[in-house]
Structures are given as structure tokens and as C-alpha cells.
Amino acid sequence: MASFPAVLRSEWTKIRSVRSTVWTLALAFVVTVGIGALLSLLTNNNFTEFRRNEQSPFDATGTAFAGIMLGELAIIVFGVLAIGNEYSSGMIRVTLAAVPQRTTLLGGKATVLGGLALAVSLVTAFVTFFVGQALLGSHSTSLGEPHVLRAVFGAALYLTMLCLFSAGVTTMLHNQTLALGVLVPFFFLLSPILSAVPKVKTLAHYFPDYAGSRMLLVYEQHGQPYGPWAGFLICLAWTAAALAGGALVLKKRDA
Amino acid sequence: MIELHELTKRYGKTLAVDRLSFTVPRGVVTGFLGPNGAGKSTTMRMILDLDRPTGGRVTIDGKRYEQLSEPLKYIGALLEAKAVHPGRTARDHLLWLAQSNRIPERRVDEVLALVGLTPVGRKRARGFSLGMGQRLGIASALLGDPEIVMFDEPVNGLDPEGILWIRNLMKRLAGEGRTVFVSSHLMSEMAVTADHLVVIGRGRLLADMPMPEFIRRNSRSAVRLRTPEPERLLDVLAGAGLRHEAGPDGSYEVVDGDLARLGELAAANGLVLHELSPQQASLEEAFMQMTADSVEYHAGDGPGRDAAGAPGTWGAGWQADGARHTAAARQEEN
Numbered sequence: 001m002a003s004f005p006a007v008l009r010s011e012w013t014k015i016r017s018v019r020s021t022v023w024t025l026a027l028a029f030v031v032t033v034g035i036g037a038l039l040s041l042l043t044n045n046n047f048t049e050f051r052r053n054e055q056s057p058f059d060a061t062g063t064a065f066a067g068i069m070l071g072e073l074a075i076i077v078f079g080v081l082a083i084g085n086e087y088s089s090g091m092i093r094v095t096l097a098a099v100p101q102r103t104t105l106l107g108g109k110a111t112v113l114g115g116l117a118l119a120v121s122l123v124t125a126f127v128t129f130f131v132g133q134a135l136l137g138s139h140s141t142s143l144g145e146p147h148v149l150r151a152v153f154g155a156a157l158y159l160t161m162l163c164l165f166s167a168g169v170t171t172m173l174h175n176q177t178l179a180l181g182v183l184v185p186f187f188f189l190l191s192p193i194l195s196a197v198p199k200v201k202t203l204a205h206y207f208p209d210y211a212g213s214r215m216l217l218v219y220e221q222h223g224q225p226y227g228p229w230a231g232f233l234i235c236l237a238w239t240a241a242a243l244a245g246g247a248l249v250l251k252k253r254d255a
Numbered sequence: 256m257i258e259l260h261e262l263t264k265r266y267g268k269t270l271a272v273d274r275l276s277f278t279v280p281r282g283v284v285t286g287f288l289g290p291n292g293a294g295k296s297t298t299m300r301m302i303l304d305l306d307r308p309t310g311g312r313v314t315i316d317g318k319r320y321e322q323l324s325e326p327l328k329y330i331g332a333l334l335e336a337k338a339v340h341p342g343r344t345a346r347d348h349l350l351w352l353a354q355s356n357r358i359p360e361r362r363v364d365e366v367l368a369l370v371g372l373t374p375v376g377r378k379r380a381r382g383f384s385l386g387m388g389q390r391l392g393i394a395s396a397l398l399g400d401p402e403i404v405m406f407d408e409p410v411n412g413l414d415p416e417g418i419l420w421i422r423n424l425m426k427r428l429a430g431e432g433r434t435v436f437v438s439s440h441l442m443s444e445m446a447v448t449a450d451h452l453v454v455i456g457r458g459r460l461l462a463d464m465p466m467p468e469f470i471r472r473n474s475r476s477a478v479r480l481r482t483p484e485p486e487r488l489l490d491v492l493a494g495a496g497l498r499h500e501a502g503p504d505g506s507y508e509v510v511d512g513d514l515a516r517l518g519e520l521a522a523a524n525g526l527v528l529h530e531l532s533p534q535q536a537s538l539e540e541a542f543m544q545m546t547a548d549s550v551e552y553h554a555g556d557g558p559g560r561d562a563a564g565a566p567g568t569w570g571a572g573w574q575a576d577g578a579r580h581t582a583a584a585r586q587e588e589n
């Protein structure tokens with residue numbers, strides 16, 4: 001068997017030595033923090049106007065995380081690129097010749113990818129939260145308030161799981177362009193549209209993004225199908241399924 | 256030592272490799288020869304367990320590839336030259352490869368120097384020429400200081416200097432006692448580098464023998480005679496105890512005959528000759544004949560046949576003077 005620590009070191013070198021992967025991660029941080037900061041600032045300055053017809057309590061955490069949709073896009077692209085660039089360059093054959101134990105290989109890739117995504121997501125989530133609260137001024141909340149800490153950690157886990165989900169799907173499709181072409185429209189068109197359509201909505205509520213984003217909610221929302229922890233488990237199940245599917249395809253298929 | 260046993264690969268309807276059995280001998284350069292589409296690359300991918308065989312098996316030093324824990328230390332391969340992320344530097348490419356098999360990092364700089372890429376080691380592979388890409392591929396193959404190296408058409412697209420460099424490298428590797436397994440679709444290339452030859456066509460084994468034996472068996476020379484009095488010629492040849500074969504257009508050929516002696520024999524018998532000429536079949540022709548039935552894409556077969564790819568230069572050359580070869584093949588059978 002290939003040595004797992006050796007696979008980890010090797011995969012880490014792969015990730016850090018290519019600009020595109022590094023950039024997408026940096027972008028995930030910048031857009032999530034930046035948009036959150038911008039919206040927090042605007043909200044603070046126009047608070048009465050923004051809240052005129054609102055019944056629900058003001059969600060200071062949610063306001064800070066207003067940019068997570070775009071951060072999500074960047075981290076999905078990161079997950080796709082980190083796996084997919086091996087297929088587009090034909091390097092996957094070099095990799096598999098060096099590490100023929102394919103499940104070990106994918107395990108190593110997912111560990112490095114997931115570890116890095118989690119680290120970046122945690123930093124992103126906390127920086128986003130604190131910057132947002134600082135700009136919300138008197139309307140801000142704190143980590144000590146009920147569910148807030150869970151929501152901030154939830155944001156980090158959500159981004160990490162979407163990254164690994166995308167990595168798994170890319171392994172299944174073994175094609176970078178195809179993976180982007182499937183995942184981006186799915187998360188940014190299909191899923192949001194379907195969650196708004198009356199009957200199909202119930203189905204769309206079990207998609208990984210809707211489920212995972214439940215972890216970010218601080219207040220009960222009306223018509224909520226399940227709570228944050230159920231959402232976490234559903235999203236985790238999708239991630240595990242995508243990676244397992246990827247492992248299966250990688251193992252079965254000619255490289 | 257690489258051993259193939261009844262190795263078979265089918266892609267849908269295409270039988271790419273067909274019950275192939277041979278052994279790549281230790282410590283020499285073995286040429287793996289076959290026309291385009293013969294199944295060379297497929298065989299090599301199966302040796303590395305990249306493509307899974309439909310049937311049969313292949314072992315390296317008695318083990319399946321997957322059982323090798325750090326395979327780069329046993330066998331190094333160059334399959335495609337540009338199988339490198341364009342945005343990664345040559346050095347980083349070799350570094351991750353080394354780390355995956357616990358090869359010390361200093362070896363990266365050693366192989367970079369060995370292939371002459373030290374000056375561009377920190378440049379991204381995007382800007383590399385074909386020759387540089389090939390050198391980087393060879394550097395990755397040599398990284399683990401392996402006993403066996405395998406190259407798939409390493410001279411493809413290289414300039415004469417690059418070709419010479421690879422040729423010498425392979426000889427040097429074999430000189431160090433390593434097993435070199437190299438594919439090509441050019442007989443002439445193999446004739447100058449290989450000690451042993453394996454020829455395949457349409458996925459099937461056509462020849463597996465030491466190079467000198469292949470040359471001896473296949474480089475045929477003959478003297479061709481043409482005369483208006485064929486019966487008398489045959490009598491004269493029989494009288495001199497010379498065996499003959501029928502040549503094209505009513506001519507006769509004496510295999511391994513001596514030109515001067517045959518001329519003198521004709522003169523002594525007052526025999527009118529319209530032709531007295533030496534015939535030499537090159538190794539290239541021998542290879543073409545051997546694989547003629549198994550060439551996948553003949554040039555000019557009309558649309559459709561070559562849908563899977565451009566016909567190789569080799570096929571085109573063969574078809575151009577196909578008539579001559581076919582005649583030669585027929586006469587060989589007589």
C-alpha cells in the first residue's frame with residue numbers, strides 16, 4: 001500500500017503549486033467578507049428604511065453572511081479545479097501510476113482538500129462575522145447570543161462540505177468543464193428556482209445547498225421543513241455520497 | 256521483468272489488444288513495434304494498471320502493479336509528454352511525484368540536471384516546447400531510479416538532436432543494467448536502438464525475438480533474372496544446383512544469389528538476359544509485410560474508415576507502393 005502520509009504531502013504540494021486553486025480560495029475569502037461588510041454597512045446606515053415592512057426579528061448574523069452565495073461559488077470552483085485539472089491535463093495517469101491504490105489516493109485528496117477548505121472557511125466565517133458586526137454598530141449581535149456561534153461554525157462547515165461535494169462530483173464526471181457546467185447551474189439556477197416553485201419545493205429542500213445553509217439560521221423561519229442539525233446531516237450525506245460515487249467511478253474506470 | 260499473459264483489452268467493439276503474451280527481458284532495450292492503432296499504448300496503460308484488462312494479466316517482477324507499494328522505484332514510465340499541469344513548475348511537478356513515493360527531494364534536482372532542465376526548473380510547464388515536455392516526462396520516469404523504464408513513442412515530434420539524445424539515453428540505461436521497454440511505429444528507429452523486438456499488429460503478437468535474429472530472418476536479398484527463354488534458364492539454374500523463386504512479371508529470383516556468378520553462368524550458356532539485378536528488401540519492408548494485414552487505417556480507403564484519427568504517415572507510405580509489396584508477398588509464398 002502507498003503510504004498515506006506520503007500521499008497527503010504529495011497532494012498538498014499539488015494544491016499549493018498551482019495559482020488557480022490558490023486564487024479561488026483567496027476569492028472565496030474576499031467575496032464572502034467583502035459583500036458581508038458592504039451589506040452590513042448599508043444596513044446600519046439605512047436601518048429604519050430597510051426594516052420598514054419586516055415582521056421577523058433582525059438577523060445580524062445573516063446580514064454579515066450576505067456574501068456567502070458568492071463565496072460558495074468560489075469554493076465550488078476550487079473543489080472542481082483541484083480534482084478536475086488532473087483530468088484536463090492528462091496528469092491523472094501520472095498520478096495513478098505513482099499511487100495505484102485509487103481509494104487511498106482519493107482519500108488523500110479529499111483529506112487535503114477538505115482540510116484546506118475547512119481552514120480557509122473557518123477563517124472566512126469568523127472574519128466575516130466580526131467585520132459584519134463591527135459595521136452593524138448598535139444593531140450587531142455577539143457570539144454569546146443563542147445559536148450565533150453555531151451559525152458561524154455552520155457557515156464554515158457548509159462551505160467545506162460544498163467543496164468536497166463538488167470534488168466528489170468532479171471525480172465521478174472525470175471532466176473539469178463538465179463538472180463546472182453541471183454544478184454551477186445546479187447551485188445557482190436550478191436549486192434556487194426549484195426552491196421557489198410551490199410543489200417541487202419540498203424536493204428542493206433536500207438539496208445539499210438548501211440543507212447545508214440551514215446551519216446558518218439563527219432564528220426559526222416560517223415553513224422551515226427541518227432544523228439546522230438535520231440540515232447538516234443531509235448536507236453531509238450528500239457529500240459522503242458524492243465522494244463514495246467518485247471513489248467507485250475512479251476504481252472501476254480506465255484512466 | 257514485465258510478463259504479459261493472454262492480455263486482452265476490448266473497448267466496445269474494438270479489440271485493441273488480443274491475447275498478447277510475451278516477456279520483456281531484463282537489462283536490454285526491447286522495442287515494441289506496431290503500426291498506428293496496433294495497441295501499443297493500450298498495452299502500456301495496462302502494464303501500469305491504468306486501463307483494466309478485459310482478460311489475461313500482466314505482472315512486474317511477478318507482482319501485479321497495484322501490489323507495488325512505491326511503484327516509481329520499480330518502474331518509471333513516459334506515456335504522454337504533456338501530462339503536466341500547465342500552471343505548475345517543472346520542479347514542483349517532480350516534487351509531488353517524488354513525495355508520493357517517498358523519494359528524497361534531492362533526487363528531483365538530480366533528474367532535472369540529468370535531462371538538462373535545471374535552468375527552467377522553476378518555470379511553469381505552460382511555456383515548454385515539445386522537446387522540453389518530453390524531457391520532463393523522462394525526468395519523471397527516472398525519478399525513482401527504477402529498474403524498468405517504459406517509454407511510449409519517446410521520439411515522436413522531436414528534432415534530430417532530441418532523437419539522438421533519447422537514443423543514447425536508452426542505450427545508457429540498458430548499459431546500466433536496466434530494462435528498457437520502448438514503443439515505436441518506425442522499424443528504422445528500432446533497428447538502431449533495440450536489442451530485442453516485439454512486433455504487434457491489430458493487438459496480436461506477430462514477432463518476439465532478438466533483434467539480430469529478426470534482421471537475419473527478414474532482410475532478404477536476391478538476384479532477379481528475366482529472360483525470353485525461361486525453360487532454358489530453369490535448366491541452367493537446376494544444372495548449377497541453384498534454387499529459384501518466381502518473381503514478378505515472369506521473372507525469377509535466386510535468393511542470396513551472387514550477381515557476378517549468375518551473369519557468368521548465363522554467358523557461359525549463351526542465355527539471353529533482359530534483366531539481371533540485385534534485390535534488397537529492407538527491414539522496413541519486412542515490417543510492413545509482417546503487419547500488412549493488420550494495418551488499421553489504410554490511406555485512401557475513403558471516408559469513415561479513419562474516423563478515429565488521422566491515418567499515420569506509415570500507412571500512407573505503405574499504400575503508395577502497395578502493389579509492389581503485395582507482389583513481393585505473393586512471391587514469398589511460392
Ligand SMILES: Nc1ncnc2c1ncn2[C@@H]1O[C@H](COP(=O)(O)OP(=O)(O)OP(=O)(O)O)[C@@H](O)[C@H]1O
Pocket residue numbers: 266269270271289290291292293294295296297298440551563
Ligand atoms: N480509450 C479508448 N477508447 C476506445 N478505443 C480506444 C481507446 N484507446 C485506444 N482505443 C482503440 O484501440 C486501438 C489501439 O489503440 P492504441 O492507442 O493502443 O494504439 P497504438 O499502437 O498506441 O497506436 P499509435 O501508434 O497510433 O499510438 C485503436 O483502435 C484505438 O482506436
Ligand SMILES: [Mg+2]
Pocket residue numbers: 295296297407408
Ligand atoms: Mg500510441
